[in-house]
Amino acid sequence: MIYGMKARKIxxxxxxxxxxxxxxxxxxxxxxxxxxYLHFFWIPVFPLGRKVVSECTHCKKTIPKKEFSRALQQSYEKNKSKAKRPLRHWFGLGLIGVLIIAIIIIDANVEEDPRSALLDDDMNLMTENPTMQSDSISYKIKQAFDELTAEEMDPSEFEYFTKVQNNKVLILVRIPELRHVEKEARNEAMTIIRGVAAEQKDLKGKERYIGVQGFATIMLIQTPTYTANSKLALTYELYDFYGPKPETEEE
Ligand SMILES: [Zn+2]
Structure with a gap:
């Protein structure tokens, strides 16, 4: 067994x-x-209690602690502090502790990009039913998807959100089944969105930041400087829609 319980006389x-x-x-x-102690690959991970036995030096009979006579029990209680575990029985716990502290330190030093929260907020605004009044671009993209989506997918589950800010436009679409779509076919979704955006006069000359989310992650991204069609697409490439990363004050 590569893991299990071991015991050493202490x-x-x-x-x-x-x-x-x-x-x-x-x-x-x-x-x-x-x-x-519990071992993993024969390395002690953490301690698992004690086992105490008594052996008669005359007849060699051993008895477990629960069968100790009162005298034996008292003697054990008096002397048990002499039995000390070697530090290495805690090796695994120590290692886990060191790792947790390291993660906390690293996490504290990697400051969060505040634009991540802005994108999350906008993602939460995606809706299945954009209207011509509230979000005309999303409304038109939805019309295109309703018309062009292959039969295997249900476009009524798709969600949309568009935001124009200064000289930029952010277009977000959620297609829950996207991860089941072949990579080549996924590009068609981006083509549909770009086609609608190209026909919008009020988007002329604006930088486009387009993100298509699958079930959980954004898989299709197109920005002025980045294009991706992958489960590992870099979401932070969309952050530039909100401007450059704010400088944090030196401490
Ligand atoms: Zn005996």
Whole structure:
């Protein structure tokens, strides 16, 4: 087994003149304490309690702690602090602790791009039913998708949002089934969106930031400087719609 429980003796001490129930003699008993631990690839990960046994030095009979006589029990309680686990039984816990601290330190140093929250807010505004009054570009993109979408997909589940800001336009579409669409066919969704945008007079000369989200992630991206059709498309490439990354104040 590459993982499991192991035990090592971590202490032992003799109790003199203790009656033995098996050989009926008064002899010495040797109490042994084992430290159990979980190992993974034979490396101790963390401790799992103790196992305590007593052995009669005369008849060699061993008994577990739950069968200890009162005298043995008292002697164990008095001496048990002598049995100490080696530090390495905590090796795994220590390693996990070091990793967690490292992650916290790294996380604190990698500051979040505030534009990420702006994009999240806009993603949340996507709707299945954009109207001509509220969002005419999305309305037209929806019309195009309703007309052109292959039969296997249900365009009534698609969501849309468009935002014009200064000389830029952000177009967001969500196609839940997008990840099941072949890569080549996914490009057609981008072609439809670009075609509608090209016909919009009020978008003329504006920089386009287009993102198409699948079930969870944005898979299709087109910006003035970046194009992607991949499950690993870089969402942050859309952040430039909101302007350059704000400078953070030096501490
Ligand atoms: Zn005995």
């Amino acid at each position: 202490g032992n001490f003799e109790v003199s003149d203790c009656p033995c129930e098996h050989c009926d003699g008064i002899s010495n008993q040797e109490i042994s304490v084992f430290g159990r």
